[in-house]
């Protein structure tokens with residue numbers, strides 16, 4: 001992990017000024033306030049710049065499809081923005097596939113990667129010409145049975161190069177016992193993979209996603225190098241160029257400690273060039289599946305401080321951003337610490353002496369704390385806290401605990417002195433919460449009774 005964010009000086013850099021301008025705009029326009037105490041914000045220019053950096057880094061590769069891992073920001077307008085910038089979509093469920101299609105993504109630029117695809121999902125993907133990476137050899141048997149004549153889908157096999165894990169176990173997909181892909185170093189596995197390709201001329205891609213946050217670039221590159229060597233070995237043995245593309249996954253880690261984008265896509269490409277120089281020679285088409293690195297630093301959560309209190313000598317700011325929108329941070333605070341900014345009721349950065357404060361959320365369990373003993377200017381009722389770098393896997397992936405509504409999400413662009421905002425997702429209404437909580441079946445359980453319990 002990077003240095004603990006408590007080491008970051010407050011107030012920090014010019015980006016605080018940008019956040020402040022967006023906050024003031026949001027307050028002036030009713031996007032934040034007592035009735036909208038929490039919302040997510042996405043920097044659309046930042047997203048565009050991220051896509052540009054990604055494409056530039058891979059400029060030398062003649063045939064490359066960059067897909068966006070939809071789970072990192074499962075919001076249709078975000079997917080539309082990304083596809084408009086030339087990205088495809090990586091999806092892992094029928095819901096994500098639906099979002100990608102609703103965003104207007106060309107099915108030929110969608111990759112389906114779920115580890116638990118049903119026969120129905122496989123058949124639909126094959127009918128639409130969506131590329132698909134089988135997670136295991138049994139899935140290939142299903143595809144054998146379901147593949148229509150003249151199927152346009154590129155079909156690959158996900159392998160686990162078993163190069164090891166990074167600092168966050170839950171994010172490491174290439175450990176020896178990972179649930180993903182065919183574990184290449186297991187007894188007999190490599191031979192089984194060779195046979196699978198020999199028996200299926202339509203199996204033309206290898207896929208590896210080595211890990212996400214917490215995995216060093218060298219480890220990811222080593223996993224991709226393993227996959228490259230396997231592709232060469234398959235083609236050599238078959239004496240034909242059957243494997244024509246490599247899907248190298250995503251997983252570029254994000255720096256959550258300050259404003260710097262570190263590592264960059266260029267750093268990633270340099271690590272890949274070192275580990276697999278031939279990867280950029282055009283022998284294989286490439287597919288990438290980045291998620292967090294494209295969105296994380298382009299989003300923040302703003303939440304109103306509802307109460308400021310003290311317990312056992314500790315100051316606590318009770319805010320509206322807790323486990324419902326910062327789920328990972330609340331449950332794994334050591335692995336997912338966030339930078340926090342303190343702003344006043346008018347959206348201006350707070351200054352002055354700092355004291356350690358807990359930032360608690362609205363959920364009714366004691367652990368609903370987003371930051372513990374964080375040094376911040378004293379927070380008071382009506383102030384705002386901003387959780388930085390939360391553009392991926394935070395407000396886009398809410399948790400329904402306590403029937404708290406999904407917060408609204410807004411896109412923004414800063415143009416010289418002006419801020420413009422556009423809606424991305426409306427806040428969930430109470431009617432919607434009730435509907436999604438079975439209101440339609442309100443009487444459903446009353447009739448389910450037995451003679452013994454009926455009274």
Ligand SMILES: *Cc1c(COP(=O)(O)O)cnc(C)c1O
Pocket residue numbers: 069071072090113209211212213249250251252289290291292293
């Ligand atoms: C989650 C995931 C990604 C994206 O990972 P990031 O760390 O967000 O870049 C890419 N591919 C697969 C198969 C994934 O599961």
